Amino acid sequence: MKEFLLIAIPLLVAGLALAWPNERTRPWLLPVAGGLHAVLALWLLIDPPVLIAGAWFGFDPLARAVLPMVSLLFLVCSIYGVAYLQIRSERKNRIFVTALLVMLGFLSLALQAQNLGLLWVAAEATTLVTVPLLHFNGTARAFEASWKYLLVGGTGIALSLLGSFCLGYASLHGGGNGDLTFTSLVAQGASLTRPWLITAWVLLLAGYGTKMGLAPMHTWKPDAYGEAPGMVGALLAGGTTTMAFVAILRVKQVVDAAGGGAMTERTLLAFGLFSMLVAALFLLGTPDFKRMLAYSSVEHMGILAVGAALGGAGIWAALFHVWTNGLTKGALFLSAGNIRRAAGAQTEDKVAGMAWRTPASARIFVVGILALTACPPFGVFFSELKIILATFQTNQMFAATAFLGCLLFAFFGMARLVFAIVDGRPRAAARATGKQLRETPGVIVPPLVFLALSLWLGLATPSLLRDAWTAAANILFPTP
């Protein structure tokens, strides 16, 4: 029942937001829904429900391991959203607020989906509902970003449907009865027909990999993250990509059970390292600090894919990294949004001296970048350390070397750009707009909360979460 409410509450509040008459009070519906959702998610985390066999959705260990993070991310972003939409009161927010809530509802559905078809329907719905969020600013660049997002994302999601069909046919050909829940597909094991299974894995990895933003299917990401409002970027980087990662993990579980474990691990490792390499190269060159966050997201999706390729310990570390990356990215996207608004531009040739213009946001941004590039004692350091330990355990020395090299270059690239925009003398454009955009607590406290959460995950990872990740990793990678 509670797991159903996780989906129903955001959708009901979304309906309410659509009908809500007042522009000024409508944004408050975001924290209301976010708060209720977070309470429910926490409750389910502490007291997981009994799974109903054969159900199409449910709060299984994998959902338990990641859904509370998405819920927490949404809650903090929604508080930022109230202040943000007050600043941006010249734009109508009816569609924006509604679409955000619908997105939360479908993310909760997708993370809990236990059926291949239902998972795809929810993923498709999340893709569509993101489009109005991307062109909230209504500029030509925002239109361009949404067009590219829809074309690339739409093709990706179409491929994942074809992949789902192929997996369904693999089951049917292997004597299945058309039951596409993951438990029954896993139970079918080696009887899934092998050529169809391979086709399905290729298509599903390409499809959900596009959604996740693995290179070379990442091309929508810089445009979308560069043009979307900061809080939308945070939700895409921590919510939608997490959903796609969970989808890949669930499919991987089926393919592994059918004896394709070596294949899934090799492909995930290759895609992961390639994404990290591509991201590191672009990070060294990009002049735009919001697009920088997008490439950093490509890098971290690569890290997740590498983690998922390294057996039980790797999957555990990847789930840990889902949390640390999602929450740290939240701090970065929100503070980057503040800097962008005050500076009136987002490239290094137009933005400088933001430490004077927006002192609090600039400081959060710098600390956030250090946290994201694995500076101890923030959470990302520990989750990446666990992944490196997993590469040692599985004796993948080449992977470990490439992993560390990419991390180093990504750090150089990001540090270069961050200090270029933070230091120096403020530019004329920023001086003109700087005065009316004060840094109110409403836009400063949420990113600070994210930083605090990142620190907390690093210093004192709660044993509750450790247990949740262990339970999920044990199911995804059963040790014989």
Place this chain on the structure above:
Amino acid sequence: MSGTMNLLIGLAMGLSLLALASSRLPSVIRAAAFQGMVLGTLPLLLEEKIHWLVAIVAVGTIAVKGFIIPNLLRRALRAANIDREVEPLLGFVPSLLLGAAATIGAAALASELPLLPEHAKSLLVPGAFATVVCGFILLIARTKAISQVCGYLILENGIYLFGLLLINTTPLLVEAGILLDLTVAVFVIGIIVDRIQREFDTLDTRKLTSLRE
């Protein structure tokens, strides 16, 4: 029965090649719409006894793929006041040859994949893969937004064709969800085309280049 079906699937494959070869946008839209209608009739031919759910899927597919979406596309076309794809990224003859090669490749791939006895004689699998690849070529080889949407439509048609293999075994929700979501996807693409057209008069996606490194 399977003879008629294979004939229709062959027709659909021919229509995707036709879409690749034509330079006028109305004929690309017409090819995609006609292909949608042809595919819509297929579920009725699959079974001896027609279940009412299958009939609904068929009627819905014909209405949406054959009429509603093409009409939206024609409206966008009129609003944009263009009817020709000039300067494609890949010429019409090369894309046709590529499409033909892809069709042969799809047939070769399909012959490698094991099929259930009841599907062994049908062209469903090669037809589906060929249509998907042709749609993808149209999607990436054209510059006008409407041609790209037609490419996406043909790609979707291919996936729908593949879905027919499972129409009797996948539960209701998957069917409904697939129909609903795929159509909404194109609807939204249509709306976006509309908006883009207000921003960029020519609907030339090559002008969408301010975002890059």
